[in-house]
Amino acid sequence: MTASVSMEPEEEARLTEQAKTDPEAFAELYDHFMPVVYGYVMRRVMNKEIAEDITSQVFEKALKSIRGLRAGASFKGWLFKIAGNTIIDHYRSKGRQQTSSLDEAGDMANGKSGKAVEQVDNRVAVMSLLDKLPEGHRTALVLHFLEGLTIDEMAEALDSTPNACYMKVYRATKAFAEVLEQNGITRIDDYVRQA
């Protein structure tokens, strides 16, 4: 089961419609998107058992609601919306604080991944600064640049519109660039030469 190759939008739309009545079509969607959703949930909760539990809930909710999904909606974006809501419900019900991506990066800094110290320190610094951004900015950057959602998929996931999502990603990147610069982290030299 792999999900490393993007599914064409037309194929995704066709399978989504079929999955409303055909379990095999749903199975294809599951095979393709479950690892993606699991990876996103794991990035947010940083706990294998909780990630498995939430991922299970996400697909259960998806099956319960799939017949109500409007034609033309992005299945991937919709899954991410369910995942985001389920994660929030989880934290509310358990009264827990969200863990940060710093935790896993911290493991790297402690040498558990065996990376070079200087490279790890910079990655730790960058991820810790990401965690300091406001929630809206962080979500926009994670969804678009790390999880690979297109603008249309983001609009579905965030109950927003493509126009607003363009601005969200742009502003979030500008804010993150400022934070990095204030903390002495920049990586523009390659792009300046190419510009």
Next chain:
Amino acid sequence: MSDRRKAQNFIEAARGGAPVEGSGAELAVLLGTVQLLRESAPAPAKPTEAFSSRLRADLLSRYGELTAGKPVAPARKRAVRWAWVAAPALAAAAALVLILVLGVFRTPPPPAVAVLEMSQGKATVVDADGKSRVVEDTSDIALDETIDVDSKSRAVLTFTDDNIARMEAGTSARVDGYEEGSITLELDRGKVYNRVIKNTRYRVIHSGVTTSARGTAFDVEVQGSGETINVFEGAVHVSWTGARPLEVGQGSQAVVTRAGGGVEAQVKPIDLATLDFSWLAYNRDLDRKAGFPLGILENLAPTPPQGVQPPALVIPPPEQTAPTTPQGTTPVDTQPTTTPTTQPTTPVSRPSASVSLASSGPPVVISWGGANVESADSVVVFRSPGGQLAVYKPGQADSFSDGNVEGGATYSYWVEYIAGGQTLAKSNAVTVTVPAPEPPPPPPPDLSVSLDGSASASSMSLKWGSSGGPLPDTWMVLRSEGAPPSYPGSVYAEVGGGSAGGSFTDYKVDGSRKYIYKVAALVRGEVIAYSNAVYYP
């Protein structure tokens, strides 16, 4: 290039597309930032084969059972978009019944004509149905939506055709018309700076007076029952019923007043020193960044190092008239306000400085000048109380806008020219009492909400009514287990407001669990009342 175009350009380039010509250093920084982020993020975790297979098998074995339930969208605070789909009559009737039972009636959202982006603070947007939402970041704006910008806030409205309207704190404006080649804004109060960048018929209307433009930068400020239109670049026409359009060119100002049932307008040159420096500098800086021609704003003093802030205002509720121009505030010092600088009374050969009051605010604006101060290496602006407010190099600025003032308070301002650490010349002091803000309106009477519940094995039906207070614009159904529910943590469903009551049926109940329900009444995103609690089962 507008921010929206920059955003699209950047995202296309980050995806691997070619950026448009003239993208510049900003794009390089943003792309570098994305590269850093991608390199720094840990690789996504992968599920184990055992978990994947087990979950797959479980879902497929329960496919029929899970898909047989009623379609339910995740309940969130934000409105859920429903798309009407052409369907057989029976399915449409069933859908309508479901909608009425849920107490929610949603139509597809109207198309967006602009994007609202907050430069600072927040705004409240009210749609054509009276439903409001608070915007702290960005929001699409549709036709007939009204934007109310909060105190200490500023907002930029970018239309889909790239024309721009920037709104100052306390401004209320409505997108009254939008079609290809034509935009109309209805301005109720405050001020809006308009950058018409395409061949668009762009109009701003206040109380029957229309300012229309093609390809210009101008602002319209409501003052009492009239308005002032300043044209910074290009030209506009100002017109009203029964009058020939009045052309106002670059560098000119039209002051429109109403007296004896008629409308009068006087056109005169703009004196930048008499306008709100903070507002002009904010727009000048954004225009410069976007590469727009600045017109007379090229002559504006530089923005101080600490930046400029929107004013802190007491904003009247929408049904009241716009605040009147502050009256009755006379500076103690007798320097004339129409002349930014005055001649020193001391002999010409001695260094001297003078300061005059340009606006009693808020914000308070002072301007200054000096004679025989060529040896000065800095100019310092002082205020009492407050101390040193700003330091400039000679010639860097000749006015200062102080937005950090309180209504009703009295301040004195002066400047000192400094050379080698010593005061070369100290100006007179101007003293001003800032007009006191209007008293806030009395609070509305308390709303009382009464909730009833009826439980069955598979659902919980809620019905509520209210009395004694304003009509909420949103009802929130709250549900919890254990502790009593509260807003926003226990939000379960949102029901449209505009009525004194409502109903909602919760089909997602587990008979083996206990739930507590309440409803919360919201006005402009704030809870004004909670109902009593009801319990399931």
